[in-house]
Amino acid sequence: MTGSPEDGTSSETGPSSSETLLFGGELAYDQGWNRHHDSWLKLGPKTMALSLPRQVRVAIRLAHRADRRALYAVAVSEAGRGLAQAAALVTVNALLAELLAPGAVEERLRSALPSMAAVGLLAVIGSVLASVSAAATGILEPKTQRVATERYLALVARVELEAVEDDAFHRLMDSAQYGADSARRMVVSCAAVVTAAISLIAAGGVLVVLHWTLLPLLAAMAAPRAWSALAMARHRYVSWHRFVQHVRAAQMISRLLIDQQAAGEVRVHGVGPFLLKHFRGMAETSEREQTRLAKAGMRITLGADTAAGLAALATYGALGLLLWHGQTELAVAGTAVLAIRTGSAGITDLVVRVTDVQSEALFVADLEKLCEEAARRAIPATGQALAERVEEIRFEKVTFTYPGADAPSLHEVDLVIPRGRTVALVGPNGSGKSTLVKLLSGLRLPDSGQVLWGEVSTAEADRAQVFDRVAMVAQDFYRWPFTARVNIGIGRPAAPMDDEAIAPAAAYAGTDDIVKGLPRGLDTLLARGYQGGQDLSGGQWQKVGLSRARHRDGQVLIVDEPTSALDPAAEQQVFDRIHRLAGAGRTTVLITHRLHSVREADYIYVLDRGEVAEHGTFAQLMDPATGTGAFRDAYELQARQFRSPSLPGQPGPETVETPAGGPATA
Numbered sequence: 001m002t003g004s005p006e007d008g009t010s011s012e013t014g015p016s017s018s019e020t021l022l023f024g025g026e027l028a029y030d031q032g033w034n035r036h037h038d039s040w041l042k043l044g045p046k047t048m049a050l051s052l053p054r055q056v057r058v059a060i061r062l063a064h065r066a067d068r069r070a071l072y073a074v075a076v077s078e079a080g081r082g083l084a085q086a087a088a089l090v091t092v093n094a095l096l097a098e099l100l101a102p103g104a105v106e107e108r109l110r111s112a113l114p115s116m117a118a119v120g121l122l123a124v125i126g127s128v129l130a131s132v133s134a135a136a137t138g139i140l141e142p143k144t145q146r147v148a149t150e151r152y153l154a155l156v157a158r159v160e161l162e163a164v165e166d167d168a169f170h171r172l173m174d175s176a177q178y179g180a181d182s183a184r185r186m187v188v189s190c191a192a193v194v195t196a197a198i199s200l201i202a203a204g205g206v207l208v209v210l211h212w213t214l215l216p217l218l219a220a221m222a223a224p225r226a227w228s229a230l231a232m233a234r235h236r237y238v239s240w241h242r243f244v245q246h247v248r249a250a251q252m253i254s255r256l257l258i259d260q261q262a263a264g265e266v267r268v269h270g271v272g273p274f275l276l277k278h279f280r281g282m283a284e285t286s287e288r289e290q291t292r293l294a295k296a297g298m299r300i301t302l303g304a305d306t307a308a309g310l311a312a313l314a315t316y317g318a319l320g321l322l323l324w325h326g327q328t329e330l331a332v333a334g335t336a337v338l339a340i341r342t343g344s345a346g347i348t349d350l351v352v353r354v355t356d357v358q359s360e361a362l363f364v365a366d367l368e369k370l371c372e373e374a375a376r377r378a379i380p381a382t383g384q385a386l387a388e389r390v391e392e393i394r395f396e397k398v399t400f401t402y403p404g405a406d407a408p409s410l411h412e413v414d415l416v417i418p419r420g421r422t423v424a425l426v427g428p429n430g431s432g433k434s435t436l437v438k439l440l441s442g443l444r445l446p447d448s449g450q451v452l453w454g455e456v457s458t459a460e461a462d463r464a465q466v467f468d469r470v471a472m473v474a475q476d477f478y479r480w481p482f483t484a485r486v487n488i489g490i491g492r493p494a495a496p497m498d499d500e501a502i503a504p505a506a507a508y509a510g511t512d513d514i515v516k517g518l519p520r521g522l523d524t525l526l527a528r529g530y531q532g533g534q535d536l537s538g539g540q541w542q543k544v545g546l547s548r549a550r551h552r553d554g555q556v557l558i559v560d561e562p563t564s565a566l567d568p569a570a571e572q573q574v575f576d577r578i579h580r581l582a583g584a585g586r587t588t589v590l591i592t593h594r595l596h597s598v599r600e601a602d603y604i605y606v607l608d609r610g611e612v613a614e615h616g617t618f619a620q621l622m623d624p625a626t627g628t629g630a631f632r633d634a635y636e637l638q639a640r641q642f643r644s645p646s647l648p649g650q651p652g653p654e655t656v657e658t659p660a661g662g663p664a665t666a
């Protein structure tokens with residue numbers, strides 16, 4: 001069956017028509033787990049059995065780190081349960097022998113009493129141990145997940161910025177998130193494997209003692225069910241990988257229908273019915289898959305149950321024959337029936353659990369891989385110490401190319417930032433200003449040349465010390481979905497965040513006035529979509545960002561486009577404050593396209609296509625005798641936009657005079 005994008009129906013195989021229309025083809029999330037698709041299916045029972053100990057070790061190591069006592073409790077109680085089952089089988093054998101022995105009924109009952117009591121006691125012990133195991137697993141599960149998550153998050157937070165922007169590393173991070181959850185589930189599955197294995201060994205052992213022929217009969221009975229469990233697990237796994245995309249896409253469409261940002265268009269453009277139709281299209285595809293899976297499950301189970309039934313018939317027939325020929329006693333046959341039942345359930349359970357452990361282990365392995373990779377790409381925790389007082393930061397022939405880029409973003413840049421001065425970086429879009437400050441602050445390292453903090457280059461320095469001295473308001477500074485207080489205080493997360501500590505920073509950038517207007521003042525949540533949450537305007541956020549940088553109190557303040565969203569009065573105020581800070585001994589690096597605001601900078605570097613086009617003081621750059629014109633032309637272009645010939649008293653564009661007296665060129 002094929003469908004059309006208009007009716008939202010879908011074909012049996014391949015992408016649905018809704019998928020084709022909305023996503024341009026089969027929607028394939030670039031998730032790490034996709035890579036497991038083949039690897040798991042290639043695993044035969046032998047490989048699975050051989051690799052099992054290693055997977056179990058990984059889970060146990062994590063659980064051990066999470067809660068040693070709970071892990072021991074699970075191990076001991078699961079082992080105890082298996083042993084109790086074995087003991088129960090042996091005791092039942094004795095009990096049946098006593099009950100079926102010749103003699104008076106009263107006599108037989110009396111002699112069987114201890115065995116009866118023992119069977120009862122063993123059942124109680126088994127249930128107590130099962131409860132202990134369930135409780136301990138309940139404690140262990142979330143802790144194991146937390147330990148696994150914390151471990152990789154701590155490592156990931158320390159990797160170089162380059163790794164964060166690397167697609168391959170991102171993919172690994174995606175699958176590692178599943179790994180933490182898998183580690184949790186693996187603990188449960190491992191505990192179940194222990195129980196299933198012990199009860200199987202117990203049943204097998206008892207059968208061998210009773211009559212050796214019963215053991216292969218047990219295997220014949222259990223094999224079809226084990227096979228069906230394995231076959232169904234594989235079916236579900238393949239199906240999940242194929243159809244998880246559809247399910248996710250349907251979820252994504254349903255989220256769009258209630259998305260705050262999309263809400264306007266959903267209503268005004270009538271997008272609602274369109275999305276709803278395709279939601280159904282996507283959901284129906286996965287529903288069809290569920291139906292197919294259910295039918296396949298029915299066929300497999302029917303086949304397996306028939307085979308198991310025939311094997312059971314053969315087993316019980318064999319038992320009957322043994323009895324008939326007097327090769328075994330009735331009591332022994334009774335125990336054998338119990339052992340066969342326990343054993344076949346044990347084998348099926350074991351296969352299912354081992355399959356679970358195996359598939360979860362693939363994700364746990366990803367987690368391990370991520371941790372190794374994150375440790376390898378971590379920012380070194382050691383390095384040369386910076387001088388107490390760094391007199392200047394110097395770029396010496398610094399060249400830097402982003403990974404995968406064709407051309408360098410910075411090329412042989414030389415630049416000096418003296419202590420306590422304001423240095424402005426200006427230049428057209430994409431000229432390398434933001435890249436330069438990333439190298440300055442140690443977030444990136446040069447490919448060649450060096451960035452020196454005093455005598456120490458950032459490549460050799462203890463980078464934690466470099467970061468410690470920098471306060472930064474980047475162009476895309478982060479809007480934390482926390483309270484206003486935290487949004488300022490997070491500039492120095494280890495310091496107190498009380499009113500006294502936050503107030504000066506809030507006042508510095510005019511955030512105090514914004515806070516006064518918030519319903520809960522500093523404790524107002526700045527995140528939409530939560531109760532009591534509120535958003536700010538772009539300019540208000542910019543003030544919060546500046547307050548955060550002020551609160552950080554770093555020796556070097558880097559402000560990248562600090563006023564792009566501010567009104568003219570606020571903009572003037574911010575620049576005044578930035579310059580005042582520099583006067584107080586703080587070094588300031590200012591990136592801006594508002595060229596009039598760099599008049600007061602001590603030094604200006606003009607970048608163009610990753611190179612320093614010219615540098616000097618404002619007066620030098622504006623003077624045709626000393627400036628190349630790169631800065632002066634841009635400055636004049638901006639200045640002219642404020643002068644309109646239609647306004648009385650304003651000169652026309654063609655007659656504009658530069659401050660240095662030279663004619664302006666457009």
Ligand SMILES: Nc1ncnc2c1ncn2[C@@H]1O[C@H](COP(=O)(O)OP(=O)(O)OP(=O)(O)O)[C@@H](O)[C@H]1O
Nearest residue numbers: 165402405409427428429430431432433434435436
């Ligand atoms: N993460 C990145 N990966 C690859 N290339 C990048 C990355 N960031 C920036 N670039 C490239 O490096 C060059 C310099 O970019 P940069 O952001 O430093 O310019 P800018 O001067 O700050 O620009 P703007 O004034 O627009 O903010 C540009 O060509 C840009 O496309």
